[in-house]
Amino acid sequence: MKVLKTRNPYYESMKTGKRKFTGRAGDSAGIKNYWDMNTNEKILIQLVDDNDNAIKDENFEAETRRIIKYSSGSQCIEDACKDLGIENLLPGVSSIEEAVKIYNNFPGYEERIKKHGFVVIEIK
Numbered sequence: 001m002k003v004l005k006t007r008n009p010y011y012e013s014m015k016t017g018k019r020k021f022t023g024r025a026g027d028s029a030g031i032k033n034y035w036d037m038n039t040n041e042k043i044l045i046q047l048v049d050d051n052d053n054a055i056k057d058e059n060f061e062a063e064t065r066r067i068i069k070y071s072s073g074s075q076c077i078e079d080a081c082k083d084l085g086i087e088n089l090l091p092g093v094s095s096i097e098e099a100v101k102i103y104n105n106f107p108g109y110e111e112r113i114k115k116h117g118f119v120v121i122e123i124k
Contacts, residue, residue, distance in 0.1 A: 001042050001044050001061075002033065002037065002041070002044070003044045003045075003046050004022060004043055004045050004121070005048045005052060005054075006045060006046070007048060007050070009092075010022070010090075011045065011058070013091045014062070015045070015060055018091045019090070020088045020122055021080075021088050021123070022089075022121050023103060023118055023119070023120050024118070024119045024121065025103070025108070025109040025112040025113045025116070025117075026112055026113070026116030026117045026119065027108070027112045034121070035069060035117075037067050037119075039064055039065060039066055040065075041063065041064045042061055042063055043061070043062055044059055044060075044061055045059060045060050045061075045123070062124065064121055064122065064124075065123060065124045066122040067120075067121055067122075068080070068083070068084070068120040068122070069117065069118075069120075070117055070118040070119070076113050076117060076118035078100060080118060080120050081096045081099050081100075082096070084120065086099050089120070
């Protein structure tokens, strides 16, 4: 079973079902993991701290409903927000500019998205 690590507040919004999609930047080693995901695949959503350490007993199983792949380029996040709705990707975020800023603040995301693309996973 594949593991998707996430931090709060994103973990809680996924656990409660408020956040329907999660976006992931690709990289030369890890993108295949996301690009090879299938619909109806069981995954584990794991809460992690700021150092990517798993928080004990804070995880839940989910299932992928859809895998949406955006090829490389600087417009990937904007396209995903327009296609899927900002609120579905990042609940509480009201503008595409803010969504782009949030994703680009994750270490290495801006560069990896431009080079390797952006994968959006719809969970149920």
